[in-house]
Amino acid sequence: MSDPIEYEFSHADLPAVAISKRLLSRWRRGNWVTRIGALLGGSAVGGLIAVASAMLNIPFWAALLLALGPTVLYAAATQFYASHTLRGLAAAQGTAPWRAGATAVRIGPNGVALTDGTGTLTLAWPMVTDIVLAEAHLLLMLSPLEYVPIPEGAIAPLTLEEAAARIEEWLRAAATPQESVPES
Missing domain, CATH: 2.30.29 (PH-domain like)
Structure with missing residues (x-):
C-alpha cells in the first residue's frame, strides 16, 4: 500500500461558498426527478389557469402568459430559495466550533x-x-x-x-x- x-x-x-455552490449545482444536475416534477406541477397549475381563462374569453396571449406564469415564478422562487439557503448553509458551516x-x-x-x-x-x-x-x-x-x-x-x-x-x-x-x- x-x-x-x-x-x-x-x-x-x-472558499466555502464557491465550493458549496459548485456542489449544489452538481447535486441539482443529477436530481432530474425533482426538476421534472416541478416543471409538470407548474405546468399543470398553468394549464388549469389557461383553461379557466379560455372559458372567460380572454385573448390567447393572455392565456399563454397565465399558463407559463406559474412555471416561471416557481423556477425563479426555487432558484432564489436555493441560493439563499446556500449562503446561509455556508455561513453556518463556517461558524461550527x-x-x-x-x-x-x-x-x-x-x-x-x-x-x-x-x-x-x-x-x-x-x-x-x-x-x-x-x-x-x-x-x-x-x-x-x-x-x-x-x-x-x-x-x-x-x-x-x-x-x-x-x-x-x-x-x-x-x-x-x-x-x-x-x-x-
Whole structure:
C-alpha cells in the first residue's frame, strides 16, 4: 500500500461558498426527478389557469402568459430559495466550533482522521461517498454538501490527481471483502 497522505488546513482559508455552490449545482444536475416534477406541477397549475381563462374569453396571449406564469415564478422562487439557503448553509458551516482553527488530516488505508482543537474524528472508507476534483481542491464527499477538502499544494509533492488515484485505490481495497483464512 501507499504511504498515508498528511496535511493541515484551515477552514477560514477555504472558499466555502464557491465550493458549496459548485456542489449544489452538481447535486441539482443529477436530481432530474425533482426538476421534472416541478416543471409538470407548474405546468399543470398553468394549464388549469389557461383553461379557466379560455372559458372567460380572454385573448390567447393572455392565456399563454397565465399558463407559463406559474412555471416561471416557481423556477425563479426555487432558484432564489436555493441560493439563499446556500449562503446561509455556508455561513453556518463556517461558524461550527471545530472549523475555527487548523485541522490536521491523515488519509490512509483505514480511512480519514481529522484532528483539531476539539478532538479527533476518524472516518472509515465507507463514509466517503465520492471523490470530486474541483478547481483548487480535491473533495472527499461525505454527503451532497459535506466534504473533507484537500487543498492544492497542501500535499506537495503529490498532485491532486495523484492523491485522487491513491485514495481511489484505498476505497477499492476497503470495498473488497477480505478472504478469511480457515482455522486449522
